Amino acid sequence: MSAIAASLPTDAGAAGCGDAPVLRERGQREVFCGLTGIVWLHRKIQDAFFLVVGSRTCAHLLQSAAGVMIFAEPRFATAIIEERDLAGLADANEELDRVVARLLGRRPDIRMLFLVGSCPSEVIKLDLARAAQRLSQRHMPAVRVLHFSGSGIETTFTQGEDACLAALVPEMPAEPGSARSLLVVGALAEVVEDQFLRLFAALGVGPVRFLPARRAADLPAVGSGTRYLLAQPFLAETARALDARGARRIPAPFPLGAEGTTLWLHAAAQEWGVGERTFREATTIGEQRARHALLRRRERLSGQRVFFFPDSQLEVPLARFLARELGMVPLEVGTPYLHREHLAEELALLPPGVMLSEGQHVENQLDRCRAARPDLTVCGLGLANPLEAEGLATKWSIELVFTPIQGYEQAGDLAELFLRPLARRARLEV
Amino acid sequence: MQLAVWTYEGPPHVGAMRVAAAMEGLHYVLHAPQGDTYADLLFTMIERRATRPPVTYTTFQARDLGGDTATLLKTATLDAYERFRPQAILVGASCTAELIQDDPGGLARTLGLPVPVVPVDLPAYQRKENWGASETFYQLVRAFAGPRAPRPGTVRAASETRCCNILGPTALGFRHRDDVAEVRRLLALLGVPVNVVAPLGATPADLARLGEADFNVVLYPEVAMQAAAWLKRNFAQPHTTAIPIGVGATRDFIAEVARLAGVDPAPALAEASRLPWYSRSVDSTYLTGKRAFIFGDATHAIAAARIAATELAFEVVGLGTYSREFAREVRDAARGHGIEALITDDYLEVEAAIGAAQPELVLGTQMERHTAKRLGIPCAVISAPVHVQDFPARFSPQMGFEGANVLFDTLVHPLMMGLEEHLLGMFRDDFEFHDGAGASHLGAGSAPAAAVQPATPPLPESVGAWAPEAEKELKKIPFFVRGKARRNTERFAADRRIPLITLETLYDAKAHFSR
Numbered sequence: 001m002s003a004i005a006a007s008l009p010t011d012a013g014a015a016g017c018g019d020a021p022v023l024r025e026r027g028q029r030e031v032f033c034g035l036t037g038i039v040w041l042h043r044k045i046q047d048a049f050f051l052v053v054g055s056r057t058c059a060h061l062l063q064s065a066a067g068v069m070i071f072a073e074p075r076f077a078t079a080i081i082e083e084r085d086l087a088g089l090a091d092a093n094e095e096l097d098r099v100v101a102r103l104l105g106r107r108p109d110i111r112m113l114f115l116v117g118s119c120p121s122e123v124i125k126l127d128l129a130r131a132a133q134r135l136s137q138r139h140m141p142a143v144r145v146l147h148f149s150g151s152g153i154e155t156t157f158t159q160g161e162d163a164c165l166a167a168l169v170p171e172m173p174a175e176p177g178s179a180r181s182l183l184v185v186g187a188l189a190e191v192v193e194d195q196f197l198r199l200f201a202a203l204g205v206g207p208v209r210f211l212p213a214r215r216a217a218d219l220p221a222v223g224s225g226t227r228y229l230l231a232q233p234f235l236a237e238t239a240r241a242l243d244a245r246g247a248r249r250i251p252a253p254f255p256l257g258a259e260g261t262t263l264w265l266h267a268a269a270q271e272w273g274v275g276e277r278t279f280r281e282a283t284t285i286g287e288q289r290a291r292h293a294l295l296r297r298r299e300r301l302s303g304q305r306v307f308f309f310p311d312s313q314l315e316v317p318l319a320r321f322l323a324r325e326l327g328m329v330p331l332e333v334g335t336p337y338l339h340r341e342h343l344a345e346e347l348a349l350l351p352p353g354v355m356l357s358e359g360q361h362v363e364n365q366l367d368r369c370r371a372a373r374p375d376l377t378v379c380g381l382g383l384a385n386p387l388e389a390e391g392l393a394t395k396w397s398i399e400l401v402f403t404p405i406q407g408y409e410q411a412g413d414l415a416e417l418f419l420r421p422l423a424r425r426a427r428l429e430v
Numbered sequence: 431m432q433l434a435v436w437t438y439e440g441p442p443h444v445g446a447m448r449v450a451a452a453m454e455g456l457h458y459v460l461h462a463p464q465g466d467t468y469a470d471l472l473f474t475m476i477e478r479r480a481t482r483p484p485v486t487y488t489t490f491q492a493r494d495l496g497g498d499t500a501t502l503l504k505t506a507t508l509d510a511y512e513r514f515r516p517q518a519i520l521v522g523a524s525c526t527a528e529l530i531q532d533d534p535g536g537l538a539r540t541l542g543l544p545v546p547v548v549p550v551d552l553p554a555y556q557r558k559e560n561w562g563a564s565e566t567f568y569q570l571v572r573a574f575a576g577p578r579a580p581r582p583g584t585v586r587a588a589s590e591t592r593c594c595n596i597l598g599p600t601a602l603g604f605r606h607r608d609d610v611a612e613v614r615r616l617l618a619l620l621g622v623p624v625n626v627v628a629p630l631g632a633t634p635a636d637l638a639r640l641g642e643a644d645f646n647v648v649l650y651p652e653v654a655m656q657a658a659a660w661l662k663r664n665f666a667q668p669h670t671t672a673i674p675i676g677v678g679a680t681r682d683f684i685a686e687v688a689r690l691a692g693v694d695p696a697p698a699l700a701e702a703s704r705l706p707w708y709s710r711s712v713d714s715t716y717l718t719g720k721r722a723f724i725f726g727d728a729t730h731a732i733a734a735a736r737i738a739a740t741e742l743a744f745e746v747v748g749l750g751t752y753s754r755e756f757a758r759e760v761r762d763a764a765r766g767h768g769i770e771a772l773i774t775d776d777y778l779e780v781e782a783a784i785g786a787a788q789p790e791l792v793l794g795t796q797m798e799r800h801t802a803k804r805l806g807i808p809c810a811v812i813s814a815p816v817h818v819q820d821f822p823a824r825f826s827p828q829m830g831f832e833g834a835n836v837l838f839d840t841l842v843h844p845l846m847m848g849l850e851e852h853l854l855g856m857f858r859d860d861f862e863f864h865d866g867a868g869a870s871h872l873g874a875g876s877a878p879a880a881a882v883q884p885a886t887p888p889l890p891e892s893v894g895a896w897a898p899e900a901e902k903e904l905k906k907i908p909f910f911v912r913g914k915a916r917r918n919t920e921r922f923a924a925d926r927r928i929p930l931i932t933l934e935t936l937y938d939a940k941a942h943f944s945r
Binding site for chain 1: 432433435436439465466467469475478482488490491492506509513524526553554555558
């Protein structure tokens, strides 16, 4: 593997990284599985419940990934497969029905139940699609039962959200006719949704809907008039499902930073034929506020070299933001999966010479990171303290998923997340 | 299938990781899919370890399931050996790998590595974390100490100075780091040398030396009892049974060690904890008969119950554990306190039991801390599962005389201080000193007790209604005992088929229950 690393060209030669070669690695991955998405999805969709059909490990992961345990009874749980469930699948199905009945009995407020597949449920080939169908028939109309996989053998971290949203797409009502609407796809903080709604209103772009909606019952309609903007870069399956419903993706970079947000809004504005003057009027104040917020941080961050371990697929847009708006120097940008089509606009903006890596061999990557001695390393929680102990400043990547970072008003906050570890080190005298 | 929201214990391979991460010179190759690496963060974040746990995950994916997973395991094992050069390799499977039945131990042994390979089979669909730690430690002890076992029937040569091993402390253990320091201090006072501490800080080579000690000190039976029993059979090493948590138990432990080591216990017994005097000081009078509900792993729950009852003069109204392997011990202890033990790993069941027992103090795990917070009951954490707060920067053992000092503070500080409690009872309508206000020592901003009703089973419909004047009188009873008063009065009324609860009924019930 390290031989591949050594032979990788370090300069793509052309502007951007659109055609840059990618180091593909295979080995131990220090990433979460897709089940982790439940930690934010269950807060986002407020009348949905996520039932993982898995092992004690799955339950323990969710508990640990939540970091601080959220102890109000959460809207997720695990149906832990036990020895006797492995003996016969018919019994496993009966057991699942029993667990679901008990769960729904306890939680009459639930309108949508997701059966979430895990590594063990997939290995024993427990058919959750059929289970969801069977349970849906039994519990309709009070509860709709859907399924998706968050298993580690198939999904990495944010791909769990992708799988969940893809499962929602067939449930979306059909838009009658070909009326034009904008669908913003990917879970966003509510404050960010509201800001975008105001911006789109000022642009005259609409009607605007969001997937996922805050309530399962309010799934937006979709049809051939639907144009969608991805708000997150990890939604390959969801996009495929939306395309199949006749919707069309508006290609754009992602709304991170002042520039990213402007380009993202601009792509929608163009689709709607909004004039440039109107666009400037609607976005200038927000963009300037964002640039102003970045200015102070840029002084501190400019020239700092940053190294990304793969985590959420947000790495490429983040590296673009750090490089173009804060003057940072990305050394290696690791991502679990590089979706060339959805990232085309991002890759074009990335400065040349950035090393892209896909997949992971964590030991080899740690060797590269130690050799590069970056000023800031963006990595998961399993690596952060050990790297800090080696003298490398780190930024926990999970915070980038759990914090509102999209849009103009959050651009400063996003920069602050990268600045804080460095500012903290500068202050400490012990 | 078991419906679980929160779990007290992780899967058994996490127990194996706690043993592997505690040791030096051992590397654990875990056959597991991507995502199982989440377990690393338990060690690096909760325990704030400065190094990654010594674990290599084979990281198989769906497309490997056709048959490449065995090769993956072999490659990962070879790579791990090359990179980390451990003294020995532990090989096992997580829950998913168990299903694909690759026999990781067998595969790793075919590689001809120049170091011992110890396979460990942990049935993930039957067992849990502590069992996994115990089984792993036992297999390691067998593998490394086993070859040096004397022939059966060999009589142990009497040694001049008898030394001991300390068994049980692991990574991610509840105060294990500090317990070991405190127990070492006690042993030094007794003049008993320590041969090996394991698994914490031990290498495989150290495990090979376990047989050189004259006896074993078992700190955490959940982890070490199986290994200690094997050492007893194969090396004729007796082991301690007293767990030195609390003053009385520490004295028992010192006496037991002194007997096993053939030394005078006096120097260690002369050390004193502050607990006895603090408990006898008049300020502690208000602790008398405080109703305590206790839940945790078996070792810490049993110890907390003894301290609560005999060293703080609390009343133990609930005692339970999630350690099913030690249910018998907890049942025995509960009987000693005149109650029935609660053996469950369902935190909702524990919550219901707390609601029903109406305790004034909960001694539990992080789960019970949250439950108690919801019910507005003071709580102290006495047991794993661990939280970042369970790794304090200061020295904070649970064991030995210093541990007893720590426990006095831990168990008493959540309660309201003596005079504060009385004032609250007398002047309950004070505008900033009432049911809704938090305790003053938690600061002015402390949240008022949540209005959630404890999960008590509803009383039958036939229960009498409350007359307005009785209801009003009930409100004058301090809020922290009001629930109990209401319950008792309603039960009193129900038993006597009294249709309307009047002032008289309230005080009749009070007289009845205070006998």
